[in-house]
Amino acid sequence: MATTEKNILNRLYFVSGCMFIFALAVTIKLVNIQVFQGDKYREMAVTSTEKMVTIPATRGNLYAEDGSLLATSQIKYDIRWDAMSPSKEHFSENIVGLSKGLSEVLGKPASYYENRLRKARSTKNRYLFIARKLGYGDYMKIRALPLFNKGKYKGGIIIEQHTEREHPLEKMAERTVGYERKDDSGYFTRVGLEGAYGHYLRGKEGRRLKQKISKGEWKPLGVGNVVEPRDGYDVISTIDVNIQDVAHNALLQSLEKFEADHGSVVVMETETGEIKAISNLGRTPEGKYYERLNYAVGESHEPGSTFKLMSMVAALEDKVIDSSTVFDTENGRVKFYDRTVLDSKWGGYGKISAAKAFELSSNTAFAKMINENYKDNPKRFVKRLFNMGLNDQLGIEIIGEGKPKFPYPGDDDWYGTTLPWMAFGYGVQLTPLQTLTFYNAIANDGEMVKPRFIKEVKEWDQTVETFEKEVINPRIASQETIDVVKEMMKKTVERGTAKNIYSPEFSMAGKTGTCQIEYWIEPGRYISSFAGYFPADNPRYSCIVVVHKPKKSIGYYGNIVAAPVFKEIAQKIYSDTPVIDEVVLPRANPSAIEGDFEKYYTNVNKGHKTIPNVKGMSGMDAVALLENLGLKVKFRGSGKVKNQSIKPGIKLEKNQTISLELS
Numbered sequence: 001m002a003t004t005e006k007n008i009l010n011r012l013y014f015v016s017g018c019m020f021i022f023a024l025a026v027t028i029k030l031v032n033i034q035v036f037q038g039d040k041y042r043e044m045a046v047t048s049t050e051k052m053v054t055i056p057a058t059r060g061n062l063y064a065e066d067g068s069l070l071a072t073s074q075i076k077y078d079i080r081w082d083a084m085s086p087s088k089e090h091f092s093e094n095i096v097g098l099s100k101g102l103s104e105v106l107g108k109p110a111s112y113y114e115n116r117l118r119k120a121r122s123t124k125n126r127y128l129f130i131a132r133k134l135g136y137g138d139y140m141k142i143r144a145l146p147l148f149n150k151g152k153y154k155g156g157i158i159i160e161q162h163t164e165r166e167h168p169l170e171k172m173a174e175r176t177v178g179y180e181r182k183d184d185s186g187y188f189t190r191v192g193l194e195g196a197y198g199h200y201l202r203g204k205e206g207r208r209l210k211q212k213i214s215k216g217e218w219k220p221l222g223v224g225n226v227v228e229p230r231d232g233y234d235v236i237s238t239i240d241v242n243i244q245d246v247a248h249n250a251l252l253q254s255l256e257k258f259e260a261d262h263g264s265v266v267v268m269e270t271e272t273g274e275i276k277a278i279s280n281l282g283r284t285p286e287g288k289y290y291e292r293l294n295y296a297v298g299e300s301h302e303p304g305s306t307f308k309l310m311s312m313v314a315a316l317e318d319k320v321i322d323s324s325t326v327f328d329t330e331n332g333r334v335k336f337y338d339r340t341v342l343d344s345k346w347g348g349y350g351k352i353s354a355a356k357a358f359e360l361s362s363n364t365a366f367a368k369m370i371n372e373n374y375k376d377n378p379k380r381f382v383k384r385l386f387n388m389g390l391n392d393q394l395g396i397e398i399i400g401e402g403k404p405k406f407p408y409p410g411d412d413d414w415y416g417t418t419l420p421w422m423a424f425g426y427g428v429q430l431t432p433l434q435t436l437t438f439y440n441a442i443a444n445d446g447e448m449v450k451p452r453f454i455k456e457v458k459e460w461d462q463t464v465e466t467f468e469k470e471v472i473n474p475r476i477a478s479q480e481t482i483d484v485v486k487e488m489m490k491k492t493v494e495r496g497t498a499k500n501i502y503s504p505e506f507s508m509a510g511k512t513g514t515c516q517i518e519y520w521i522e523p524g525r526y527i528s529s530f531a532g533y534f535p536a537d538n539p540r541y542s543c544i545v546v547v548h549k550p551k552k553s554i555g556y557y558g559n560i561v562a563a564p565v566f567k568e569i570a571q572k573i574y575s576d577t578p579v580i581d582e583v584v585l586p587r588a589n590p591s592a593i594e595g596d597f598e599k600y601y602t603n604v605n606k607g608h609k610t611i612p613n614v615k616g617m618s619g620m621d622a623v624a625l626l627e628n629l630g631l632k633v634k635f636r637g638s639g640k641v642k643n644q645s646i647k648p649g650i651k652l653e654k655n656q657t658i659s660l661e662l663s
Contacts (some may be wrong), residue, residue: 053210057203059165060232062177062193064239065274065455068618069168070177071194074627077139078160079130083120085156086147091121094147101145105138106131133164137632140655165194168623172248173239174291176278178398192294193237193453196397200457200464203232233464236455238274241618243267243573247277250568251545255281255289258550258561264296264432265546265565268440270539272469273449277569295546300402300429304515305361305558306531306544307425309485310438311370312358314384316481320373323355323484327365334364337416341367341424344514344557358488359496361512363424370423378409378419388476389448390430394437396451405429425515432529436544439510439531441473442489443539446482448473490536497559498530501567506574507536510566512558517549525549528561534570543569613648614641614660626658635660 062071086094099114106113120128131142139159142148148157167177178192180202190198206229251265262282268275282292293299315321332348334341341363343349349362357365374381385391391404406428407413413427421427433451441448450470457465489509492498497512510532517525528550533542545562555561612629614622622641626633629652636659645659 051210053208055206055208055227055229056163057205057229058163058231059203060201060234062197062201063234063236064241064244065236066241066618068241070173070237070239072166072168073163074166075136076162076164077134077136078132078162079134079139079142080158080160081117081120081128081130081148082126082152082156082158083117083128084124084126085153086150087154090147090150090154097146098148102130102142105141105145127158135627135632136630137627137655137657140630169241169244171290173244173277173279175280175294176239176291178294190399192398193235195399197235197454197457200235201232204230206230234458234460236458238269238276238453238455239278240276243569244277244279246572247569248279248281250565250572251279251281251547252289254545254547254561254565255283258547258554258556259283259287260547260551260561261549262292262295263545263547264299265544265569266296266433266436267541267543267569268436268451270440270443270533270542271449273437273440273452274455275451275453276541294398294400295548296432296544297396297398298400298402298431300405300431301527301546301548302426302428302515303430303435304425304513304527304529305363306435306439306511306513306529307428307430308358308361308366308423309442309489309511309531310385310388310390311366311423312354312485312488313388313442313477313481314381315354315369315373316484317477318373318380318384321354321369323353323488325354325369326351327354327357327362327368329357329362329364332364334367336367336371336420339417339421341420355484355488355491358485358511359492361492361497366423367420371420374419378414381419381422382406382408388438389473390434390438392472394434394450394472396433396453398453402429402431402434404431404434425513432544432546435529435531436542437472438476439533439544440542441476442482442485443509443533443542446475446477446479447471448476486536489532493532493536498563500559501563503567503571506534506570508532508534508567508570509536509539510563512563514556514558522549524552526552526556528556528558530558530562530566532566534574541570541573610652611644611646611648611650611658614644617641622660630655632657633660634658635662 059073061069061073064070095114095117096110099110099117102108102113103110116128119125131138134142143157143159147155149155152158165179167174169177176192178190178194178196180191180195180198181189183189188195188198190196194201207227209226247265247267251263254260255263260283262280264280265277266275267277278296280291280293280295281289282295283289316323328351329343329348332343332345343362343364345360348364349356349360352360352362352365354365354369357369370381385406391406393401393403395401407418407422418427437448437451448471450472452467452470454467456463456467486509489511490507492511493502493508498510501508510530513527513529513531515527515529517527527546527548529544529546531542531544533539543566545565547561550556550561612625614625617625618640623633623635631652632655634657641660641662643661646656
């Protein structure tokens with residue numbers, strides 16, 4: 001008996017000890033939480049009920065020089081449905097009407113939507129997808145449908161709003177307009193103008209403190225807990241949408257005709273360096289073309305015969321020749337060591353002057369010209385090229401500019417044949433924009449200007465920053481040399497390799513280029529090009545056209561593939577779309593506000609109650625403006641607005657449909 005009592009007492013002591021140790025451990029833990037980790041858990045408590053929410057800034061607009069939109073931000077809506085929110089009665093009464101309404105707005109049969117909604121109800125789906133990327137007009141229509149018009153809790157409609165970047169020009173100049181994207185790690189991918197000038201466009205995010213309330217909702221907490229976002233600035237580019245359209249379509253036609261792999265074209269204003277058009281098109285496996293890469297800026301390649309201008313300027317500046325110096329092209333075949341330079345004309349051109357060699361694009365004459373005068377001191381030739389700035393990048397803001405490549409005497413890639421081959425553009429590499437910048441300097445009487453893509457940065461109607469002409473090299477060569485090569489380029493079009501594009505109606509000057517891609521890479525493939533300026537006597541624009549890998553059986557010479565593109569651009573700029581001086585409307589005159597798109601756009605978005613007058617406005621701007629007012633816009637044609645279906649001054653009502661006729 002005593003033994004049993006003792007065992008019971010031992011067990012009781014053991015249990016009491018365990019309870020004491022447990023109580024002591026709890027006490028220690030509580031003290032640790034309260035005293036030593038109190039701040040941590042208090043912070044966790046706050047973060048579970050409060051959070052700092054980022055308020056995104058509205059990205060600024062990117063405009064062409066005439067105010068046409070190149071890129072803008074528009075609000076889009078995604079619609080989903082919580083099938084368990086509506087009551088059984090509300091669901092039964094409205095399911096048919098909702099299905100019919102969705103069919104009218106989204107296009108699929110009403111039975112399709114009814115089956116999906118009923119299935120979601122039976123499976124208790126609380127996040128059924130309905131529609132994505134809706135414009136404001138369609139969003140308001142769906143929101144007003146039976147059941148959905150009862151709101152989130154009774155109707156189950158879930159609305160997710162986000163901002164998307166829209167390109168009114170769509171695929172035209174898509175790579176030049178570009179984009180800027182931020183990944184989860186905060187790294188930006190920057191392409192084109194959007195990427196280059198993103199620091200102006202993106203603005204600055206704001207912050208707002210919110211508190212969690214019932215049903216998972218969050219409400220703003222306190223006025224003092226808000227940092228307002230700063231919207232991005234608007235960027236006015238140098239792009240001329242009319243010239244861009246001409247350049248894009250002229251290049252596209254050539255690529256399609258010659259079944260080429262890809263190509264690019266750039267139009268630059270001679271005096272200022274402003275880029276008026278830049279188009280880059282690559283071929284898909286199906287034979288279609290789109291803006292795949294920015295070849296004009298990023299693709300370095302052997303320029304071929306367009307480099308003969310650089311060689312000629314160097315030789316004339318060093319006074320090792322003059323335009324009348326004679327060279328024997330022999331039989332069109334001249335051997336240097338174990339390699340032979342060939343002329344396109346079998347049998348050669350006989351004995352011709354340097355000027356004639358340029359007009360006829362004689363490889364043999366240029367190889368002799370440079371080799372005979374620089375073979376004892378090849379560094380002199382290369383340094384002359386470097387002094388003209390050809391080995392330097394242009395330093396443009398668009399990311400991805402290709403690097404020029406020039407062999408240098410003494411380097412591992414310098415051979416006995418390097419110098420004569422450099423003379424006609426082999427062994428060196430330049431991007432189309434770098435080549436054009438040199439040609440533009442010749443047109444600009446020796447002043448080399450940096451290519452420029454933007455004019456100014458604005459906040460509403462206030463200028464934040466302006467961008468002026470930037471001179472890279474005030475004089476790349478003497479005026480005497482400039483005058484001589486200008487005449488050579490003019491004669492090239494009148495009677496030389498580009499005589500097929502000569503027109504007595506307007507003058508052009510330039511140089512053809514046909515470069516064979518290295519045979520061990522792609523045998524029998526060529527790069528066709530033409531670079532020049534117009535008008536020849538008083539240059540206003542310079543232009544380069546480069547087409548890669550045209551189908552040889554159709555045509556591959558620069559004068560056949562690229563030069564006609566140049567001519568079409570020059571002809572349409574001065575014929576179909578003549579450049580005229582714009583009349584600047586007085587800003588102080590309220591009646592003239594519709595002549596200034598920026599002010600007009602601001603004006604109509606400040607509580608306008610009536611339909612605005614969009615006649616005479618570019619179609620892309622009119623559509624963007626009217627949609628932002630909540631209208632559904634339909635249009636026919638292209639260009640500027642000729643007629644509008646709802647007269648100006650009529651009362652503005654959301655979800656109205658307005659039709660535009662474009663000229």
